[in-house]
Amino acid sequence: MTPARSADRRPARPGLLLSLASFAVLIVLLGLGTWQVRRLQWKEDLIAHRAAQIEAAPVAFPDAIEDPQGWDFRRVSARGRFLHEREQAMGAIARAGAIGAYLLTPLQLDDGRVLLVDRGWRPDKGDAPLDRPAGEVAVEGVLRDRGADRPGWMTPDNRPERGAWYWYDMAGLRRATGLDLLPVVLEASAPVNAGGSLPRAHPTQVELPNNHLQYAITWYGLAAALVAVFIAFGFRRRETSS
Structure with a gap:
């Protein structure tokens, strides 16, 4: 019997199929994270636009509404x-x-x-x-x-x-x-009442749900975890004996 050899730290080679699958999942995760970053910028711009619109001084109601979206807020x-x-x-x-x-x-x-x-x-x-x-x-x-x-x-x-x-x-x-x-x-913005209390005017909602940063961190975090697992698998300790 030959003595067992010590642990070998040479990298193991993941199979081609596993490598391709891991790469595909990594691309998807990075794409989702990048999409959420873009959504974050879009949402922040939208909130800022709403705030700027609503903070402007009131104007008389226009003679024509040709672009309703332009009058929003x-x-x-x-x-x-x-x-x-x-x-x-x-x-x-x-x-x-x-x-x-x-x-x-x-x-x-x-x-x-x-x-x-x-x-x-x-x-x-x-x-x-x-x-x-x-x-x-x-x-x-x-x-x-x-x-x-x-x-x-x-x-x-x-x-x-x-x-x-x-x-x-x-x-x-x-x-x-x-x-x-x-x-x-x-x-x-204020009650249009002759003296009664109803109906009660309510403030216009400007803020929007904005969880895109958390989503982006989640997707990028999963991508980083996938890379770490792939590297750990590739360099796992192999024990061999003869």
Whole structure:
């Protein structure tokens, strides 16, 4: 019997198939990480753009909305008359233990165009009456481009026959109200009330979920772990005996 040889640290050669599979997975992981970095930059630019738009001084409502996206998050002021008989409810939102919705009321401008105004939250049930001002009113708020809204996979179906909406279907809202609504919605920054407390205006949401940095670190971390495992496998200690 010959004595067993000491551990050999010469590199073992991974098989061709394993090497190709590892390389393919590495490319995928690096690609996913890079994609998340690009998404991070896009999201940060979008948030900064929204903040700049909403922080600008309010302007008069434009004579034409040719580029709704360009007016998204712009602060404007508008004058007109509310068409309370055509109002709709948006969402199912809980506040202070009560379920309610945002009150959408068409505002007929002086030139005849009709702008949908999100006047704020009101409860589904309660004793406090809704304030519905008559005559001409002034509304200041933030414009939102709603022409391209699409529902999420968990979003309930709209119920236009009940005046209940869960996502902005502008074509459906036009049919339900019988009005040629503009493609943008004005989110009122302050209550447009004659003295009552409802509806309550709500702040426009500017921030967006931004987890792309964590995702990028995860994908790059997995890529680094794969390289480490591959190297460790290639240089694993081999014990041989004769």
